Amino acid sequence: MFRQLSAMLIGVLLATPVFAQDTIRIATEGAYPPFNFIDASGEVKGFDVEIANALCEEMDANCELVTQNWDGIIPGLIAGRYDAIIASMSITPERQEAVSFSEPYYSNKLQFIAPGDSDFGPGDAAGSAIGAQRATIAAQWLEENVPDADIRLYDTQENAYLDLESGRLDAVLADVYVSYEWLDSDEGAAYEFKGDPVYNDDKIAVAVRKDDQVLAERFSEAIEAIRADGTYQAINGNYFPFDIY
Amino acid sequence: MNWQVMIDSFPALAEGALITLELVVISGILGVLLAVPMAMARVSPRPWLRALPLAHIYFFRGTPLLVQIYLVYYGLGQFEAVRDSVLWPYLREAYWCAIIAFTLNTSAYTAEILRGAIQSVPRGEVEAAETVGMSPALIWRRIRLPRAFRIALPAYSNEVILMLKGSALASTITLMDLTGVARTIIARTYTPVELFLAAGLLYVVLAFLILGGFRLVERRLNRHLQPG
Incomplete structure (x- = not known):
């Protein structure tokens, strides 16, 4: 009995990673309308969130969105609580010492x-x-x-x-x-x-951990792709009557 | 571990610690001044007088300190009438809003500590005072309150320590207290572990100073119990 059970468990453990899409955990703030905010029903919405979803679809990744207080958002990334920040974060030299950025997805x-x-x-x-x-x-x-x-x-x-x-x-x-x-x-x-x-x-980009250059590259390529196929422009149009790229 | 950033931020953190200490001391004193009459009302034989401080005590013990701070700071500032009143020069300052919120909060807890202490003053001592013909006011002044303060002191020192830690919430309304300074420096250096560790150490020092002060007062108040 025990042997059967453990064999099953091992089977499950071995099988799971094979079928799973890779999961990217993405943090946003949720208090920065219209880029990211929590609506009356408790859902996170906004430009950043729509861009995050479009990028994930483009990268064919399974994304989990979490919200995190702004002043703890970089420490949380470094501590490995999530893998990327899509929260209207500006590229600054100070931040570049702590994290890596993708290509910008809008300018400010x-x-x-x-x-x-x-x-x-x-x-x-x-x-x-x-x-x-x-x-x-x-x-x-x-x-x-x-x-x-x-x-x-x-x-x-x-x-x-x-x-x-x-x-x-x-x-x-x-x-x-x-x-x-x-x-x-x-x-x-x-x-x-x-x-x-x-x-x-002011250039706004996706932030990832410093040693995660590969992920930053994937985001950069995905940003370029959604710019090229018009997905970006459609999302932009939901919020602003002018291009913010 | 980046020791340099801890050393560099020490002067700024020490300044923040001073603000923290100020907040705790000022609202602690004001809180006791409010708590004494409330505690006296709470042990009154008249039911209506007993009921008076009840709403205050229930509200401030039953809601989070953060909510109370937000209500005082962002809540009051929303009303035109408050903004036009003579109190606005004070209420527009985050400093005074924090003092008001902490004072009201600690007065509720302190009033309950004091009520318990007043009720545990030995009945016989009050009766003895009555027998020698002391007036009720004199009994309060000479017997019940002095005895109650002595009984309440250990529990009250707990409340002050809790308030010291609660004061970290002042950083949410733009005050540069110890936590506020730490968070602002972290925003530039991204070294939360170092800064919070340094801030934590300073809080321990503050707590140590406060407890030391209480120990001195306690020893003085209870000197008749000491040998020799």
Whole structure:
């Protein structure tokens, strides 16, 4: 009996990997609309999620999506909790020391937003209370370029907007497309972009562990493929009336 | 293990630890001031007076501290009336919002600790005071409260240590307390193990200082029990 059972168990263990597609666990944040957010039914949605699914289909991989707090998302990748991050992550030299990136899947800019009736401009940042999300390039840009500003760091982008509404902040520095979505909402109606983008060269890519070059390559090829066959453009059209690639 | 990053971040972490200590000490003192009248009301023979602090105690012991902080910080800031009020200069500061939330939270727990202590003051001591003709107010001042503080002290030191650890949640509302500083540095260096280890060590030091302070107070309060 025991022998039969163990033989069966061994059989199962041996058989499983042969039939399984390779599984890639992908982390996203879930608090960064319209790129990744959790809807009323608890499902993760957004541009990043649709891109992740399209890439997985292209790579013929079986993907599991998990959500993870933003400021723990790189440590979680390094610790092996998941294999890739598709969460609107910008390529920065600091991050490149910790992780590897695929080719970019969209480009971004940083721009200030403030109440429509305020005369705030990027030049006024130094003496003002400016909000940004912790561990983002917006936070880093503020720390490097206007260290004299009263920089407040939030766990999520949504909390930074909340504090702009309450009047605790004079302005928020964030990704233009994220702000675009919020300015379009009821809460954001009284706010607007101020001045030109302060940073233009922001490339967003899939992050993988540093020694996982092969996976980064696969993502890069898949990005190229969904650009070529129009899948990307269809997803883009669901969110923005202009190409963000 | 990157020791250099731990050493480099030590000054910033120490500054954060100071904010943490400030939060705990200020809200601890304010919390006790609120808790004493609440505990006294809780042992009153009048049912309506007993019921007064009940809602406060139930709410603040029954909800997570994080929820309370969010309600004070993001919740109050949503109302136009609050933003126009004289309190807004304080409520717009994350620092005071944290103090308010921690004070209300710790006052609920402390009130219950004190209530238990007041009820375990030996009946005979209160009766003796009544017999010599002390007024109820004088009995509170001379017998029941001083005795209750002594009885409550070990349990209260526990509450302060719990509050020290709970204060890490202040980092969620932009405060640069010990945890907030650690998380901000991690965002630049991606060395969570090193930074959280260093922050953890500083928390242990803070806890050690707080417990040491309590031991001194306890020894002083109970000096009549010491040999010699």
